[in-house]
Amino acid sequence: MSERHEAARALRSSEARFHAIVSNTPGLVYQFVLQSDGAIRFPYLSEGCQALLGIGAEQLQVDASRFLALIIADDRDSHTASMMASAADKTSWNWEGRIWIEQWKDIKWINLRATPRALADGSVQWEGIMTNITQSKLEEEEVKRSRAQLAELSAHVETVKEQERMRIAREIHDDLGGNLTAIKMALALLARRLTGDANLVEKADYLDSLVDRTIESVHRISGDLRPSILDFGLVAAIEWQAGEFEKQLGIPCEVVTSRTDIKLDPDQATALFRIFQEALTNIGKHAKASRVRVDLVRGARNVQLQIADNGCGMASEDRMKPKSFGIRGMVERASALGGDLSVTAGRDGGSVIAVRVPLAASPRAGKRSAGRTIRAKPADGSASLTKPPPQSGNLF
CATH class of the missing domain: 3.30.565.10 (Histidine kinase-like ATPase, C-terminal domain)
Structure with missing residues (x-):
């Protein structure tokens, strides 16, 4: 009798530790069974069920299909596909998707992670945890929006830069280029009148070559700014x-x-x-x-x-x-x-x-x-x- 009492006490102690761990675990600890005939059930659901899903554990244990009804239509196929893949390969089940809580008029993102094992009757049972990942998903979406806005701003800045380059290139080519051409023509007229002074002719030739080099620089700079x-x-x-x-x-x-x-x-x-x-x-x-x-x-x-x-x-x-x-x-x-x-x-x-x-x-x-x-x-x-x-x- 003492051994039986000792075993019962150890069992109660183990259950107490289990419930203490589960009650302090964020989210919902659960067992989920997919029967060989395709029916589903929840043999166990922790106290976090109501807070996460808006449905009491007893209600889900009576009708497990109520959980499937929570999943938003666009996400149901991925939930079913991931479950069937885990059942077939006996690999970990990791799925995230959205659920609609009618009484709160709210959409939640949840993540479920579970490990499968085959039962003797051909069913597959998972032990796992569901958690609320809504906040992290909202932050992820905000990061995506920020990146998209940054990319849009970057594209706008590049467009403005190219437009400004085009404007500067056009002004350099038209205004500065035109003025340099006029200077070159004026120098040519002056040079023809300076035939009697070799020193002045040499300086005029130097200025003419300087204008030519400047015109080449104008063309090069204009081309670098916006290649025609x-x-x-x-x-x-x-x-x-x-x-x-x-x-x-x-x-x-x-x-x-x-x-x-x-x-x-x-x-x-x-x-x-x-x-x-x-x-x-x-x-x-x-x-x-x-x-x-x-x-x-x-x-x-x-x-x-x-x-x-x-x-x-x-x-x-x-x-x-x-x-x-x-x-x-x-x-x-x-x-x-x-x-x-x-x-x-x-x-x-x-x-x-x-x-x-x-x-x-x-x-x-x-x-x-x-x-x-x-x-x-x-x-x-x-x-x-x-x-x-x-x-x-x-x-x-």
């Missing part, structure tokens, strides 16, 4: 920039595209061109490359731009350092257009910058031509056209 080549399309602009890069640094820059032109929204074309410029700047400064290849492809739904070099590459931890403003700027430009940008290591060394931007609804496809490879030759203005090499994943 963009008016001829993105393909032409990228080919031109590749040629300038090769001319200035002596690094061969090959442009491969399957279209003679890719018509895009002006903001998209400008953003892709700026990303391309920044990528070439980074290659010129840091890559120690001897060759660059550019692939520009227009798909059915997006435009893809890939810039690969065979240089020293970039360590993964260096790609998104806080002070990597060039890369971060490229990522933000792509993100502002609803696209994405990645920086990865090339198969045989170097780095690969890949940009993908979704097409706007208005632009139409450019004229399709046979695949071609364009090797920039800015020195003499020529370009060689050949069939592009097969895409094996290795750009060199």
Whole structure:
């Protein structure tokens, strides 16, 4: 008898500890059974049932389908699918979704985590916990909204910057360029009247050459602010920039595209061109490359731009350092257009910058031509056209 009393006392003590733990556990501790005939039941529900679900434990134990009725219609399929997958594979059941509490006129986000085990009658029983994750979901949504607003602001700032660049470039070209041209014409008239004074003629020639250099600087600065080549399309602009890069640094820059032109929204074309410029700047400064290849492809739904070099590459931890403003700027430009940008290591060394931007609804496809490879030759203005090499994943 003493052993029986001792066992009963130990059982009561164990139950007391269990109830103490459960009562101090946030959320709802439960047992859930899926019978072989598809029926469901809750053998056990903790006291947190009423607070979480707005239904008493006794009511749910009488009619477990009342829990399913709480789940918002859009989330029921995912609940059922996750339950059936857990039952079939005997893997942990982890689901989150929304429920509607009628008496509180409130939507809650809940998360349930449970571990399944097979019963002798073919049923599956889970022991787990449901928790209220509404606050974390609201915070998550707020973060998403903040990020969306930040992306929208970033896109607006870039648009304003480009508009201001266009305005400044136009004023420099029209006003300053016009004044310099007038000065050059006036100098030419003066020089013709100074034939008798060699010293003054020499100074006039010097001023004339200085005006020429200034006019070249005006054209260069205007082009840097807003390259007029963009008016001829993105393909032409990228080919031109590749040629300038090769001319200035002596690094061969090959442009491969399957279209003679890719018509895009002006903001998209400008953003892709700026990303391309920044990528070439980074290659010129840091890559120690001897060759660059550019692939520009227009798909059915997006435009893809890939810039690969065979240089020293970039360590993964260096790609998104806080002070990597060039890369971060490229990522933000792509993100502002609803696209994405990645920086990865090339198969045989170097780095690969890949940009993908979704097409706007208005632009139409450019004229399709046979695949071609364009090797920039800015020195003499020529370009060689050949069939592009097969895409094996290795750009060199």
